Amino acid sequence: MxxxxxxxxxxxxxxxxxxxxxxxxxxxxxxxxxxxxxxxxxxxxxxxxxxxxxxxxxxxxxxxxxxxxxxxxxxxxxxxxxxxxxxxxxxxxxxxxxxxxxxxxxxxxxxxxxxxxxxxxxxxxxxxxxxxxxxxxxxxxxxxxxxxxxxxxxxxxxxxxxxxxxxxxxxxxxxxxxxxxxxxxxLSRLEKKELPIKYQLMVMISGPEPQRTMLEEKLIAKLQNYKGEVIFIKGKLESEQKKEVIKNITYYNFMTSNEIETSINESEMVLCRSGYSSVMDLAKLEKKAFFIPTPGQFEQEYLAKKYKRNGITPFAKQDEFRIENLMEIELYKGLPKLKxxxxxxxxxxxxxxx
Missing domain, CATH: 3.40.50.2000 (Glycogen Phosphorylase B;)
Structure with a gap:
């Protein structure tokens, strides 16, 4: 010290x-x-x-x-x-x-x-x-x-x-x-960078158990027939970083701030929880998103509904989400730019x- x-x-x-x-x-x-x-x-x-x-x-x-x-x-x-x-x-x-x-x-x-x-x-x-x-x-x-x-x-x-x-x-x-x-x-730890798009979709999972695992399992199953390139961050903090590529999906257990910054900048759209920290990150990086609020968490449900009502971002309940829902993203204007x-x-x- x-x-x-x-x-x-x-x-x-x-x-x-x-x-x-x-x-x-x-x-x-x-x-x-x-x-x-x-x-x-x-x-x-x-x-x-x-x-x-x-x-x-x-x-x-x-x-x-x-x-x-x-x-x-x-x-x-x-x-x-x-x-x-x-x-x-x-x-x-x-x-x-x-x-x-x-x-x-x-x-x-x-x-x-x-x-x-x-x-x-x-x-x-x-x-x-x-x-x-x-x-x-x-x-x-x-x-x-x-x-x-x-x-x-x-x-x-x-x-x-x-x-x-x-x-x-x-x-x-x-x-x-x-x-x-x-x-x-x-507040966001991330910076916007002009990088070539590598992934059509970035999936970021976060939040306490058991809901984190439940969403991970659901999305892995739903993405089997998704055609575009996907980067999938599981949000599992472990001693070592693990990477696994299965067909068009690249899985990571976790990423550092710098790696997440690069990956979001390289992604066309992001699928994640409507937690407020994620919202601030996406607004800073000017990324279009689709939200799945944590079931029963009033704050995330409120934010997801508010952004949908204001034509900013679409959302779906965890048990109702289908991969076709992602097509709705184009109909929304995205989060406001932060100046x-x-x-x-x-x-x-x-x-x-x-």
Missing amino acids: KNSTNNILVAPLNWGLGHATRCIPIIRELEKNGFTPIIASDGIALELLQKEFPYLQSVALPSYEIEYAIDGANFKWKLIKNSPKMIQAIFEEKKLVKNLVTTFDLKGIISDNRLGVRSKKIPSVFITHQLNVLSGKTTWISSKLHQHYIKKFTECWIPDFQEIPNLTGKLGHIEDSSLTLKYIGP KLNNWKQLFILFKSE
Whole structure:
């Protein structure tokens, strides 16, 4: 660990890979601005960031043990059932963070949806694209509860635009708020490059089990009769990268950020979940997409429906998807181009306030 008085703890939630991937540009910008990021998470989110930044100090946090139901309809019930474990993990990470503040002489904390990663002693930022947490009939209470926790942080950064058009709609915008909100513009670790098209279709699977495996198996079967060249990223983070070519489909278990950037730029269209991190990546790279939201995940279902309604991207439910659906992509205008740049220097002033 190099000596530095500019240590910033960056702690994404381990829920799929989206929270970790959108922290990658933040970590890069912290380094550019003279800070030393320290990574803190658990499970595959921690593994991903350790692969991206092998030279950075990292800390394992308690797991929230978020599990998906096999049947999407039971998703909310499964979360409620697991909530005691989650609350316990939040208490544990709070205690751990107290020690980390002293051990690493932290100057700030950036928590992506980890409710216990904050401190009253130093500026603590909460990153979320969900000020409103959709949960069906319980949306009002889940949103108020979430906002209550956000209030405990110094600032809340929303990776979207405040004005219309924006990417999050009612998820990331509330009318009256006593929260200290900053709209920082969409976050993506990827850059648009003009590369020759190699693949007609890129398939990117992500998200927690068992839904990730269920979608993988379904799409492998559905793509048997697809004629174009396909690159298929399974989203399985393993110790070694594996590549397998079967007829016109090239399979990878996972890819690094640079490899994903190249592959998306080389692909005509992308089939993936409607998770917000994927949405930001596709908007940045100006790629047309087809979405399959994770069953029972209200936020992904809301985004998929919103984009379809606005003529931006088509979607299908996981159990209704057919390969012919991909022909609909041409009828939609695609995600809006992102012009605004994040003003990192301005945002990071918070950590130099002492």
